[in-house]
Amino acid sequence: MYMSIALALHVITVVIWVGGMFFAHQALRPAAVSTLEPPLRLRLWVATFKRFFPWVWLCVVVVLVTGLWMMTQFPKAIYIHSMMGLGIIMMFIFMHVFFAPYNKLKKAVAAENWPEGGKALGQIRMLVGINTVIGILTIIIATAGKFFQ
Numbered sequence: 001m002y003m004s005i006a007l008a009l010h011v012i013t014v015v016i017w018v019g020g021m022f023f024a025h026q027a028l029r030p031a032a033v034s035t036l037e038p039p040l041r042l043r044l045w046v047a048t049f050k051r052f053f054p055w056v057w058l059c060v061v062v063v064l065v066t067g068l069w070m071m072t073q074f075p076k077a078i079y080i081h082s083m084m085g086l087g088i089i090m091m092f093i094f095m096h097v098f099f100a101p102y103n104k105l106k107k108a109v110a111a112e113n114w115p116e117g118g119k120a121l122g123q124i125r126m127l128v129g130i131n132t133v134i135g136i137l138t139i140i141i142a143t144a145g146k147f148f149q
Contacts, residue, residue, distance in 0.1 A: 014139065017056055022132050056098075063091075077146070078145075079145025080145075087138060090134050093131045097124055105117055108120055
């Protein structure tokens with residue numbers, strides 16, 4: 001029963017985190033670029049991240065706790081260790097985004113320094129793109145990994 005709960009929480013939080021990044025990078029970003037001027041676009045991103053990042057923090061904690069617990073249940077499953085390694089990389093990338101370029105973006109928007117805001121948003125976009133690819137790779141390992149043991 002505990003495994004079912006841990007796995008469900010793990011999958012739900014991965015879907016929220018990776019799905020949110022995919023949506024933001026592949027749908028919201030192009031729509032914002034094509035319809036909003038830079039000041040409005042940057043304000044939109046600050047408001048979006050303000051709502052999304054608390055969810056990501058929750059997902060990071062739940063994914064880490066459930067992932068560590070599942071590793072204790074399957075200590076020899078290499079694919080689970082691979083997922084954990086990639087997940088930790090994703091967590092560090094997210095923390096960097098949160099504490100560095102996101103802070104720069106908020107400060108730039110508050111000061112109406114649009115060039116600096118654009119620069120910070122560009123860094124976030126690149127890192128979110130990398131994290132999205134790592135997240136999709138991790139999902140592939142999660143779903144197919146046990147078949148390659």
